[in-house]
Each structure stands twice: as C-alpha cells, then as structure tokens.
Amino acid sequence: xxxxxxxxxxxxxxxxxxxxxxxxxxxxxxxxxxxxxxxxxxxxxxxxxxxxxxxxxxxxxxxxxxxxxxxxxxxxxxxxxxxxxxxxxxxxxxxxxxxxxxxxxxxxxxxxxxxxxxxxxxxxxxxxxxxxxxxxxxxxxxxxxxxxxxxxxxxxxxxxxxxxxxxxxxxxxxxxxxxxxxxxxxxxxxxxxxxxxxxxxxxxxxxxx
Amino acid sequence: xxxxxxxxxxxxxxxxxxxxxxxxxxxxxxxxxxxxxxxxxxxxxxxxxxxxxxxxxxxxxxxxxxxxxxxxxxxxxxxxxxxxxxxxxxxxxxxxxxxxxxxxxxxxxxxxxxxxxxxxxxxxxxxxxxxxxxxxxxxxxxxxxxxxxxxxxxxxxxxxxxxxxxxxxxxxxxxxxxxxxxxxxxxxxxxxxxxxxxxxxxxxxxxxxxxxxxxxxxxxxxxxxxxxxxxxxxxxxxxxxxxxxxxxxxxxxxxxxxxxxxxxxxxxxxxxxxxxxxxxxxxxxxxxxxxxxxxxxxxxxxxxxxxxxxxxxxxxxxxxxxxxxxxxxxxxxxxxxxxxxxxxxxxxxxxxxxxxxxxxxxxxxxxxxxxxxxxxxxxxxxxxxxxxxxxxxxxxxxxxxxxxxxxxxxxxxxxxxxxxxxxxxxxxxxxxxxxxxxxxxxxxxxxxxxxxxxxxxxxxxxxxxxxxxxxxxxxxxxxxxxxxxxxxxxxxxxxxxxxxxxxxxxxxxxxxxxxxxxxxxxxxx
Numbered sequence: 001x002x003x004x005x006x007x008x009x010x011x012x013x014x015x016x017x018x019x020x021x022x023x024x025x026x027x028x029x030x031x032x033x034x035x036x037x038x039x040x041x042x043x044x045x046x047x048x049x050x051x052x053x054x055x056x057x058x059x060x061x062x063x064x065x066x067x068x069x070x071x072x073x074x075x076x077x078x079x080x081x082x083x084x085x086x087x088x089x090x091x092x093x094x095x096x097x098x099x100x101x102x103x104x105x106x107x108x109x110x111x112x113x114x115x116x117x118x119x120x121x122x123x124x125x126x127x128x129x130x131x132x133x134x135x136x137x138x139x140x141x142x143x144x145x146x147x148x149x150x151x152x153x154x155x156x157x158x159x160x161x162x163x164x165x166x167x168x169x170x171x172x173x174x175x176x177x178x179x180x181x182x183x184x185x186x187x188x189x190x191x192x193x194x195x196x197x198x199x200x201x202x203x204x205x206x207x208x209x
Numbered sequence: 210x211x212x213x214x215x216x217x218x219x220x221x222x223x224x225x226x227x228x229x230x231x232x233x234x235x236x237x238x239x240x241x242x243x244x245x246x247x248x249x250x251x252x253x254x255x256x257x258x259x260x261x262x263x264x265x266x267x268x269x270x271x272x273x274x275x276x277x278x279x280x281x282x283x284x285x286x287x288x289x290x291x292x293x294x295x296x297x298x299x300x301x302x303x304x305x306x307x308x309x310x311x312x313x314x315x316x317x318x319x320x321x322x323x324x325x326x327x328x329x330x331x332x333x334x335x336x337x338x339x340x341x342x343x344x345x346x347x348x349x350x351x352x353x354x355x356x357x358x359x360x361x362x363x364x365x366x367x368x369x370x371x372x373x374x375x376x377x378x379x380x381x382x383x384x385x386x387x388x389x390x391x392x393x394x395x396x397x398x399x400x401x402x403x404x405x406x407x408x409x410x411x412x413x414x415x416x417x418x419x420x421x422x423x424x425x426x427x428x429x430x431x432x433x434x435x436x437x438x439x440x441x442x443x444x445x446x447x448x449x450x451x452x453x454x455x456x457x458x459x460x461x462x463x464x465x466x467x468x469x470x471x472x473x474x475x476x477x478x479x480x481x482x483x484x485x486x487x488x489x490x491x492x493x494x495x496x497x498x499x500x501x502x503x504x505x506x507x508x509x510x511x512x513x514x515x516x517x518x519x520x521x522x523x524x525x526x527x528x529x530x531x532x533x534x535x536x537x538x539x540x541x542x543x544x545x546x547x548x549x550x551x552x553x554x555x556x557x558x559x560x561x562x563x564x565x566x567x568x569x570x571x572x573x574x575x576x577x578x579x580x581x582x583x584x585x586x587x588x589x590x591x592x593x594x595x596x597x598x599x600x601x602x603x604x605x606x607x608x609x610x611x612x613x614x615x616x617x618x619x620x621x622x623x624x625x626x627x628x629x630x631x632x633x634x635x636x637x638x639x640x641x642x643x644x645x646x647x648x649x650x651x652x653x654x655x656x657x658x659x660x661x662x663x664x665x666x667x668x669x670x671x672x673x674x675x676x677x678x679x680x681x682x683x684x685x686x687x688x689x690x691x692x693x694x695x696x697x698x699x700x701x702x703x704x705x706x707x708x709x710x711x712x713x714x715x716x717x718x719x720x721x722x723x724x725x726x727x728x729x730x731x732x733x734x
Contacts, residue, residue: 028316029293029307038291038311038662040545042507047545048559050665085625089312089660 033098043109046155053158057111060103062149067091067099074177081170113153113207125202140206147179152206163196251722256283264518267537269297271700273492274718275535289504291663298330301484309662318652319572324603326484327570327610329656334479338712348491355480356601358470359586365642366460366591374642380466383452386429389421465589508547511697537701557685563666565659567620569613571650576609592638624657631655668709
C-alpha cells in the first residue's frame, strides 16, 4: 500500500498551499479523504450502528456514480432521506481524484456477505424478484451495462431502507437521477413493506455470487 | 403531567419531611453526599516478574485510565488510537487545532495565547467527581474555578418582553418574590398550627419571606437584590421597579435559571488551567509512549487464552496478540468492526444510540461581556444556539474565546447545515443578546460531534425515552459491562448510567480493572 504514503504526502503539500501563510509556523495536522471505514465499518463491511451499508464488494462503477450523485445533490437532498442526508456532506467536498482514490481503496476489500437480520417469506420474494432479475441478474450479481448494482451480500437492513425510500419517493425523485427514477417505478411493484421484506429475504439466499 | 398538589397535601407533605431530614443528617455525618462514592484508585496486584499484555482500544479518558493503572502494576500496555490525538470527547481547540469533522474539516485560527482555547467536549468538573479530581491531583493538573451560574448573565426569549434580554438575576429575584408571596399568602394560621410548633412555623415563614425578599406584609414589591436604579454606595440606593409577573410567565426558560444549575451543574465547578485536555496531557506524561496513533482497529477476536486485534496503521494491517483487551471504541462504531462477541453482546452494541450534541465558539475581538459586568457564566437564549458561555479565565485580557452555541439535545439542527449556515445562525442568535455581536466576534469554529471522524456521536444514549430505563435496557447494559470470556472489557462513559461525564469514564474503567484484578489474582494464587 505504498500508494497511500505517496498520496498522503501530496495531500500535505496541498494543505500547506491552502493554509494561511501567517500561521504556518508549525506543520498542520495532515488529513486525507479515506474516511469511509469510520462509518462503513472495518474493510467496508457495513455498520448497523450508524446505518451505513457494506461497501466491500460494491462495484467500482456503482460507487463512483453514487459518490458523484451525493456530491452533486442528486442523492441525499430529499428531506426524508435521513441516511442520505448524513452521507451527502461526506461526499460534497470530494474531488475526482479523491473519488478515484477511494474507489481503488474500496476495491481492495474482500467481499464478505453481510449477516442476515430480517425475516420474510422467501418463496413469495422469489416471485417478486423475477422483475428485479431483469436488471440486477438472476443471482443478484448486478449488471454494469444496465447500471444495476449487485444486491447479493448487501446488508439486508440497508436494502429494506432503500427500497422503502424508493417506494416513498425519498430516493429516485430527483430530475437528474435517471437510474433512480427507473428504480422508483420498479420498487413500487412491491406494493408494501411485506413485499420489501419478502424480496430482500429472497436476496439473502443469493449470497454466494 | 402530574396533578397539582392541593394546599392540604402540601401542608401534610411539609409535616412529613421530619423523617427525611433525620435520615439526611445521619448520611452527611458518614460523608454520603450526593454522587459521593469514595474516591479510590483500584488497588491492583503488582505483577512482579509475571507478564501480562494488554491492548487498549481507544485513547479516551477510560482507556488512558486503564493504561495508567495497569502500567503502574507492571502490565505491558498498548493503546491503539484511531485518530491523530488522544482524549476523544475531551477536546480542547486552540490555535492550529484540526477539527476533523467528516466533510467539514477546520483548522482553528484563534490567537496563539494560553487563555485562548475552547473546550469543545467536556467543559466543567463537578467537585463531587472525586475520582477525576484525584487523578488531577496525582497527575499534576492544575485546576481553577469554572463559573456556570452567573446572575449577571442574560436570559433572552423572543416570547418575553419583546425579545429584550434580561439579567438572570432580574428573572430569579422577581420570580422568587412572586412565588414566595403566593406561598406565604396560601398558608393560613390554622394550617401552620397543625403540623408545626410555633417556633417551626415562625422559622418557615421567615424563610419564605427571606427567599422572596417580601416586606412585613408578606408582599413582594421589588428588591435591591437586582441592583439599584441609582446610588447604593455613596448615596442611598434607589430600588428598581419590580417586573411584571405576567411578563416573566411568557418564557418557559425560567426552569433553566431557577433549577438549571443544580446537581452536576451546580457550584462549585472546576476546570483545568489551560484547557480540559490538560487532563489527557497528564495521563500522557505517564503512558504517552504506549500510544500508537492513527491506528484504526479492524478486528477483535476473543480467544480462550487472550485476544487478537487487527488494526490498520500507515496503510498496513498489523496484528496484536494480548492477554486482555479494554475497549472504549464507541459502541456504534464497534458494531461495524469485525468481532466474535456473543450475540447478546452484539445486540447490545447495536442498541445504544449516539448522542447529537453540538457546540460552536468564536474568538471575541474584545471582552465585551466584562463591560457588562459579566465574568464567566452562561447566558440562556430560546434560540437554536441556546447559550453563550463567557470564559471564567483570562479576565481583563484583550480577547477571549466564547461559546456561541451548545445544543445538547437535538444537535442535528445545526449539524445538518453547511459551515457558513451554522455560523450565520449563531451570529444572528447572538445578536439578540448582544446587538453588536456580529462585529465583536471572529474566527468561528463548530463541533458537530455526530460527524467527528472516529467518533460519529456524542455521549451514548441507552434509553429510547426520557423515562426510566426499561428492564431490557438494563439487561443489555449489564451485558456490555461484563467481560467477554474474561478477556475483553467494554469501557468508557458509554458503559455507565450517567454518560457524558469524565467521572463516569473513570468509574467504568475502575469497574473493569477490579474484575480483571480478581481474575489475575486467582490465576497467580
């Protein structure tokens, strides 16, 4: 991981350029943008404690898209999107270089399926999932060509929150969020919370992707 | 809401207090004052030639307490601290300090002088917190008086008197006068005679008169306790007009003035000279060489014969194998770290909510409050910023650092704002108390504990409601208080029933140390 040391030195230089020269007697405490694990847990395994989802195993292209969405306000600005609002300022100040660095870093983390925490009717969920499979894949492995991320192995409580947010329009309502708009329509086919629990319960069975 | 007490009930309650008072006398004789657990550092068995390795996860006060006590007894301690500094929520901000809020990093630009600092977390020490005071003494941390309650500070509420700030003393004196007058008038002679002797009744009435500064007719007509309209030193003082009772009833903030400075918040309070982090500096003089900084724990595996820790430092994953582990990582962060704790332990970790407290501070270009006869203390406002704290230190110096906001309840209101929105909110709130506020302050800093890197929250919230603990909550608390396999201890003010106090962090550490000591004594016996 020598890359980190080189990049950290670059950050230091940037800091000293930006800081007020009058106060530059002592070097300032350096920082970097690798904050993710504070919220998202060791190796990005997800943390129920702060409702931050698993990043390990998330596709790089999807991470970039979401970080860009958070940065621009396409995601995390709806007043009812509690978790999204928490994430937005974390991404708001990232530049493209930082995003690329973070995504490369996250890519190092091993894929570990999240623990199962919800109960639903998996058989009923399987029938519902047929609609999802068209984009997200039979094994919920994701499909970059369609812009649909992998779902298998994700924290089930996070999938539940996001599906509910899509259904309520807390996510996917922004005019520039074309993928989110598609997902909003699809999520509403689940009808109610039980449908959400059932389909996520089925996705929990697809962990070994 | 509790139902109002009738006059009859009130009288009988007063009559019934004889028994309570007797009990209190006995208690005081034994030194059993409120919060008065006898201070005692745990007497740990010195290891001698035996060796025990200990990992301490987190360099907060509880972690450093453990490191200090165990090092004195010959244990081999390693402290892993995720951030660039020790202390956790004992955090003093001064010239150059990095405030590592995720998404909103700040460097403090205060003038570089000893009195120009801000205690962004813990900020006052109750004198009943003996264990903390003991460490201050042992570690050579110099203390001075902190001023919380100040009669000359202000109370401001848009709902009262057109939003004009009034002195806390004006509210307090007038409200006490009105309350006393009501109380005195409500007591008929017959009622006084019933439960009390003549001497007791006379004493009680005298006390009520004195409490409210009533005249001989038991009427409140203003008081010189609020100062004089004119004169008072070389000429007779002229009493100020009393305020209208109805005006005072317009604000609901009276409880802050009349009862906000009791218990842990009551006088006398103390603070370390030069900043609360002098306590941390004191511990680090003893165990500073045991601390590894920017060392972020990735996994904790409890084994039969010890604990294996994985942590990331300088981009490299390290392993640390120890006999025992003390862990003051916030529960809500520990829930996201790889571990093999039992399921009830894991459930409790996930249950605890994180606090949202928020503070902000400004450098004042001049000590404008001193011109208003305010030296230390707290102004209360019914704005989202809630308070202005004036520094009790640095009196008569050119500048000072003031607290410009302290939202200890739902701090998310400001947390969700951008830095510039936060500052504007505090400036406009402050202008309601000090009209020239905007031009008198500069170099703002904000501390949103909910977003501070490696913390992501203020003090632990065990209860889902403001009522009593539920049985389930108590059970989960005791689960986390106990060790895993006799090897791993959760510690910190989070593992107490009185979170947010340094004393709680220390007592939690002592509790765990006593348990460890018993086990080690048994092993070595």
